[in-house]
Amino acid sequence: MKKIAVIGLGYVGLPLAALCAKKGFSVVGLESRREVVDVLASGDSHIKDAAVERLLAEANSSGNFYPTAVIEEIAGCEIFLICVSTPVDGDREPNLQPLIGALESISPYVKRGDLIVIESTVFPGTCEQIVLPILEQGTGMKAGTDFQLAHCPERVNLGDLFWTTENIPRVVGAITESGARQAAEFYASILGGQLFDVREIRKNLRPKFALVPDGYSVKQIPLGSVTMMRSIRDAEAVKAMENTVRDVNIAFVNELAKISDVLDLDVVDIIDGMATKPFGKGPFFPGVGVGGHCIAVDPEWLKTASKKAGYMPEIIQLSRMTNNGMPGYTVSLLQDALNDRGYPVKGTRVALLGVAYKRNVDDLRESPFYGVRELLEKKGAVLAVYDSWVESENTVSSLVSALSGAKAILIVTDHDDVVSELHEQDLRKHGIEVVIDGRNCLDAERVINQGVLYRGIGRRS
Known part of the structure; x- marks a missing residue:
């Protein structure tokens, strides 16, 4: 052998x-x-x-x-x-x-x-x-x-x-x-x-x-x-293009999420409704941002190759701008929700849940967490960071510790164990008044029924 x-x-x-x-x-x-x-x-x-x-x-x-x-x-x-x-x-x-x-x-x-x-x-x-x-x-x-x-x-x-x-x-x-x-x-x-x-x-x-x-x-x-x-070039292009297609589609549903916010629609329910048509679509879902070594990186490689050959791929460029801008959009949702409850971002404790770029992995590469954290730190938020799969960026040792004293939760990564534990919590007893669900992973009605202000990405309030 x-x-x-x-x-x-x-x-x-x-x-x-x-x-x-x-x-x-x-x-x-x-x-x-x-x-x-x-x-x-x-x-x-x-x-x-x-x-x-x-x-x-x-x-x-x-x-x-x-x-x-x-x-x-x-x-x-x-x-x-x-x-x-x-x-x-x-x-x-x-x-x-x-x-x-x-x-x-x-x-x-x-x-x-x-x-x-x-x-x-x-x-x-x-x-x-x-x-x-x-x-x-x-x-x-x-x-x-x-x-x-x-x-x-x-x-x-x-x-x-x-x-x-x-x-x-x-x-x-x-x-x-x-x-x-x-x-x-x-x-x-x-x-x-x-x-x-x-x-x-x-x-x-x-x-x-x-x-x-x-x-x-x-x-x-x-x-x-x-x-x-x-050809070997075609093989190289398969990877770059298949993930660029995903990136473009995710950017598009992120755009649909923003439209849903201003039209008071629930984009998750709409996408689930679209999924009943068995041909001609994804589905893709919006979120706080894309990460990992594929969707967040491969389009950049393809864009670079295209630019070197003399063509600026405008759809890829726009999709990258859209997806790279989702951490900022998510932070703006948090800021607006805190204002609705009478709190500034500066000086307010926020439970920032999730560091990995996607659920149930310990991979940090290109995670939107870093963009969210940087923006919140610049705005003066007091952050309690917790990820059950990644310890390197944690500032607290447990989910309960992250919630303790926080006025808001912002979800970056929807790890199964964290989502399950969150559903078991009485958020108001922890003092939580705002939840920004960056992965649309929570039962919105359950959160709202606790008297907490819930905002997803493109989800009806």
């Missing part, structure tokens, strides 16, 4: 390395953070995710997974899976330095016949214009002839117990047709799904709906399938 090097053991690399080990490959996981290597070497996961923890336990039982911070340990590997972070910087410009550093590190260990796959998110053209020259210079060999270079964009959905690294359909592109085939066959070997050519997809998804005896069925791509794109 081939020996695999997984470079970067974060949210993408760790479950991928564990899956490869579970499937019988000998896996060296290279991670620069020694404290992470120590945790993994002890058999534990540094990522708080049930699916990742289960997969890691299976990998450890196989005896095939070896985490290390020592670069020399990747010698002899035949497949290199690059899973390092590719964030955006303070100016919202793509930062390729982690990827460049990883490529320069592995180059001395790449041999003829090896396969290198970039899983890290990149903008279209990165693999050919940046990755390929670095690898050819570092190895002294020719990509596509001496070794193969492919891109398989990660699709990790952290916190999802159904869609995991083991079954999410993947797309693969490479600089040669044979490289695409080699990479696709490798991914099919760990996912166990079918291989498709991208030109087969539309045919395989039609007709989308079919009548069956008890209703109708919906055609889907099979679990764990691998689709070969016709």
Whole structure:
């Protein structure tokens, strides 16, 4: 069985390395953070995710997974899976330095016949214009002839117990047709799904709906399938564009939420009503902001690539402005609600609930929490920060402590345990007078019946 090097053991690399080990490959996981290597070497996961923890336990039982911070340990590997972070910087410009550093590190260990796959998110053209020259210079060999270079964009959905690294359909592109085939066959070997050519997809998804005896069925791509794109650029664009579509749609429902506020509508009920139509829509829901390494980042990569090619994508730009402005909009709802109850923001204690960018994960990347906190601090609010999944930003140790003495609650993250505990609380006994539900996750009537002023994002008061 081939020996695999997984470079970067974060949210993408760790479950991928564990899956490869579970499937019988000998896996060296290279991670620069020694404290992470120590945790993994002890058999534990540094990522708080049930699916990742289960997969890691299976990998450890196989005896095939070896985490290390020592670069020399990747010698002899035949497949290199690059899973390092590719964030955006303070100016919202793509930062390729982690990827460049990883490529320069592995180059001395790449041999003829090896396969290198970039899983890290990149903008279209990165693999050919940046990755390929670095690898050819570092190895002294020719990509596509001496070794193969492919891109398989990660699709990790952290916190999802159904869609995991083991079954999410993947797309693969490479600089040669044979490289695409080699990479696709490798991914099919760990996912166990079918291989498709991208030109087969539309045919395989039609007709989308079919009548069956008890209703109708919906055609889907099979679990764990691998689709070969016709170019490595197309593969790069799949990730950037699929998350940009989500970003644009979320921006649009955030706009609908603002319209609903001024027209006294309940956008959540409206979206649920729209969901009864089984074709032609999302649904997407509004909120305090988007975060994570996909929706909040991938559109920036696509925008940068488009700008460099001479076209400013105005819809993407407007969507980014809309979603980036949602923390400010949410804080304005809080300010107005506090004014209605006779309180200024300055000097008022606010329970700020949630730091992670989405529920039931401990991932802080691009979380709207930071924008909300900064705005509230500038306005002089006294903040009690609590997240049951993330401790690093907490100023109190429990939900009850956060509520104690607070006049308002602002929800950034709708963790299941926090929402459940909130529903059990008598908010007025804690002195709460205002709730700003940034995720539209609470039972609004229950809150209002306690005599508390409730405001959601686009929800009827």
